[in-house]
Amino acid sequence: MQTPIAAPAATPFAVPASRWDAATAAKLSPAELLLYRSNLLGSDLTVTNFGGGNTSAKLAEVDPLTGDPAEVLWVKGSGGDIGSMKLDGFATLYQDKLLGLEKHYGGPNEDDKMVGYLPHCTFNLNSRAASIDTPLHSLLPFVHIDHVHPDAIIALAASSGGEAATAEIWGGRIGWLPWKRPGYTLGVQLRDYVAANPGIEGVMLAGHGIICWADTAEACHEHTVGLIADAANYLNGKLAGKPAFGGQVVAPNPDRAAMAANLMPRLRGLMTGSRRKLGHWSDHAEALEFTGSAEFERLAALGTSCPDHFLRTKIAPLTLDPARLRDDAYLAERIVAYRDLYAAYYARCKQPNSPAMRDANPVVVLVPGVGCFTFSTDMTTARLAGEFYGNAINVMRGAEAIGDYIALDEQEAFGIEYWLLEEAKLQRMPAPKPMVGRIALVTGGAGGIGAATAARLMREGACVMLADRDAAAAEEVRAGFARQFGKDVVSAIACDVTDEAQVQAAFDACAREFGGLDILVANAGIASSAAIEDTTLELWNRNYDVLAQGYFLTSRAAWPLLKRMKDQGGSSVVFIGSKNAVAAAAGASAYASAKAAANHLARCLALEGAPEGIRVNVVNPDAVIKGSKIWDGDWRKERAGTHGIDPGKELEEHYRNRSMLKRDVLPEDIAEAAYWLASEQSAKSTGNMINVDAGNAQAFVR
Ligand SMILES: NC(=O)c1ccc[n+]([C@@H]2O[C@H](COP(=O)([O-])OP(=O)(O)OC[C@H]3O[C@@H](n4cnc5c(N)ncnc54)[C@H](O)[C@@H]3O)[C@@H](O)[C@H]2O)c1
């Protein structure tokens, strides 16, 4: 263990406070009160982690068939999140039928079998599946029950000093049950324990969380929040005045953002498997405190404790030496070593009926001074894994303050990860969309064709970085896409493609936010129209700066990221060219010749990119008037002037009639071709041009 260089005070636990509002609660029905309590608890991340925990109430209902009164257990359904759930997120089950299930229970090996009986207890044809925690709620004789996994509670539950601390804090009001994986058996053990300890107000579940109860929804809420606050205050007392994890041996690196941008695409490139990974980086205070601490390597190797944490973060994180991050051979060796470690864990723990081994790449990668990197095939899962590892760090900090941190037993962890019922759920999931796991950067992403292309890629599951000179427009487009596709999959950055530093910064941001790059759509563009004698040097240069040099700068900055994907099927560059790159245009020589330069650049890059698995192709649009901002400006008037027509409706008609197919060309038409060239469907095409112009004989490519 290294000698600490600094001893900053440990990050304290957040202490929750009740947010119960009596006036709001007064208007609610019993079921709505359960929902209100659940949402209050679940939306406070000091109370429970995302998706963790469940709440219940045993309510009086009327049987829809017989009209008789029935006691019905309302309990959070499988897979929901108590913070954001609605009433339809609860499973509803006949309480007497649930109690009657015990006659089918033959002992601890029958937990899986018991899950199969739950649907038979459904009340009122409710299709919401009951979770495996349902027996915990049904077998306890209390009306209102909360079960949550807050960091401060798990810290007690996962420490060698946890049982003693529980007795010290609550003086016997709260009981303690040793670790048992969730299921019917835990429900029976809990019921028997409570029966044997009359008057207790809750039970700590070792390695897991807490379950507690009360007679009313409000009292139950206050009780849960109060117990968490007790635990947090107790731990804060123990942590006060001392550094966490033995003190700091590696200080937060001031260059960590740049280091993250450099590291993520390289790790991602090495994480070969059936699907591409997306990465999330966080340098929140806990990550820097933990990774830079004296106890870091010892604790990281132990893995996480609570099943929620474990399922999200895998058996253990991968740790990297910050001094060797630029060494590709070192990174490759570490990833391979991790996969070997995971395969060995699988081999040690597997049972005859275990599902086949899943992806062996690490989910969590920790670098002292730099932070926590998390990888998954979808962005939300990657981000949540980072949040869960932050929870796990809090747990370790608290657990070590009162004893030794105890991680989940390996065989138990395996049992949860490879649980047969979970495997069945995975098998039923629909195949992912074709672009899931892919990252695209679209220049001019705030414009007509750029935004349409970004939307097309996102519709198939891609993550997109919108890079545009117009920051306000890019932000507006981003916000719209965030509503449509989710906030995790889209980002925007102000970037003028004529500025070398801004271009580099955009690709760095893309690497840092999503983990790398698979697709570049070089699209940012302008249009200008002037007779040769009226073409100023300034106008000439402006066209070449954006359309020729801009395509060059973006391709050059994309290259090192795109190359990293060679072993995973390669990557794709799509240039949005122009009909005028192929067909000569009178009165637009600066624009048309700059577009021709870009199109030839694409062919040169196709040649150079092939050995690296990078394909480069071009879409040539023509007369995309609707939705294009180019056609809002002077270009419209100038082109109308050139053709001697009115710049209003007549212009669209003019272009439609000029086309061979007599059809309008829309941004979505260009997007479709760009999408195809970006996708695996065109895996055998490079150095090509596709004209999307409703037919123009002058632009036929030969
Ligand atoms: N619309 C057409 O008829 C047509 C025809 C042929 C080719 N194209 C090409 O399609 C591409 C997209 O055009 P559009 O019709 O969507 O136009 P648009 O004006 O709607 O979009 C272009 C986007 O690029 C951005 N941009 C301009 N200069 C930039 C710079 N230096 N750095 C970063 N961003 C910059 C703009 O802010 C805008 O958001 C352009 O390359 C254009 O030349 C369009």
Ligand SMILES: [Zn+2]
């Ligand atoms: Zn739980």
